[in-house]
Amino acid sequence: MATGARTAADLIPGLRLPGFHPVTILHHAADESPLRDASLILTGTRRGPVAHTTVASEVDPDRAPLDRALITSTVLGAAAALPVRELDRMARAQLARVYDTSTTAWRLLAAHHDADAVPAMPAPHDVRRPVRLLSGLYVCGDHRDTSTVQGALFSGRRAAQALLRDLGIRPGQGSQALRAA
Ligand SMILES: Cc1cc2nc3c(=O)[nH]c(=O)nc-3n(C[C@H](O)[C@H](O)[C@H](O)COP(=O)(O)OP(=O)(O)OC[C@H]3O[C@@H](n4cnc5c(N)ncnc54)[C@H](O)[C@@H]3O)c2cc1C
Missing domain, CATH: 3.90.660.50 (Polyamine Oxidase; Chain A, domain 2)
Known part of the structure; x- marks a missing residue:
């Protein structure tokens, strides 16, 4: 998401x-x-x-x-x-x-x-909100990180890494493994 x-x-x-x-x-x-x-x-x-x-x-x-x-x-x-x-x-x-x-x-x-x-970021702001809600359901965007483009991108990377972990794929294993999954 x-x-x-x-x-x-x-x-x-x-x-x-x-x-x-x-x-x-x-x-x-x-x-x-x-x-x-x-x-x-x-x-x-x-x-x-x-x-x-x-x-x-x-x-x-x-x-x-x-x-x-x-x-x-x-x-x-x-x-x-x-x-x-x-x-x-x-x-x-x-x-x-x-x-x-x-x-x-x-x-x-x-x-x-x-x-x-x-999204407002009143203190204390959690800049690393969970992006994996459960296996197969991930949520990312500026509202899970900081309200910036880099926050949105960073949370997207965290979500992708969580998804790869859930699929048993090591980051860097390549697109072949993803296709096979
Ligand atoms: C006017 C303005 C200026 C800004 N200037 C800066 C700046 O200078 N620097 C900076 O770092 N940040 C800036 N920001 C903040 C930055 O744009 C956001 O933090 C960032 O774009 C958030 O990215 P996101 O992927 O979380 O969400 P978004 O960029 O909002 O992307 C969400 C996407 O989901 C789509 N979507 C919504 N509902 C559905 C649905 N039901 N199904 C499928 N798709 C859906 C939307 O169409 C949208 O494309 C600015 C924001 C605004 C509004």
Whole structure:
């Protein structure tokens, strides 16, 4: 089972369901690029909801609508749950200061909200939750480790190793043994 935590908990009764941190991503289109490089700008969130922002079209021009710049901004925490209109208004005011330009004519292309974006890791956090529930049933993902890509990958490796052990295959024995199993 390599789904997100909520689906895993739905499919495996009794599996621990963690709390989550929400994230909202705002995509704005502008006539001109407000910054001619591909920096990721960490705003500090004191003067607005955006935690970090980048001119995504400076990273990959194909991502932007034709002849326009694409500015992608990330909102973390409680502000991510604000209504889109209000969030957009607050973000524009902040982004005008961050990029030192007017954002009035920017167009909001999309606002993607994910209420379950990242499993919360309140202390004390167990970074090695069991991935083998019983022989033949394994669960992996960021919610069994740390809430990162490497946490998800690491738990996947732990699950694969447990499965190999249950099948009596030594790691490194090769794909032939797996096929035979
Ligand atoms: C906006 C955002 C930015 C992030 N930025 C970073 C970052 O910069 N660095 C970092 O390390 N981490 C980041 N993360 C966290 C990272 O993306 C996750 O921790 C990681 O992707 C979790 O991997 P996973 O395999 O556990 O789950 P997922 O990547 O969520 O994969 C689960 C998969 O299961 C599939 N699935 C769900 N239900 C079913 C079903 N019933 N049947 C079959 N398949 C199903 C889903 O479609 C999905 O493909 C970010 C997360 C978000 C949301």
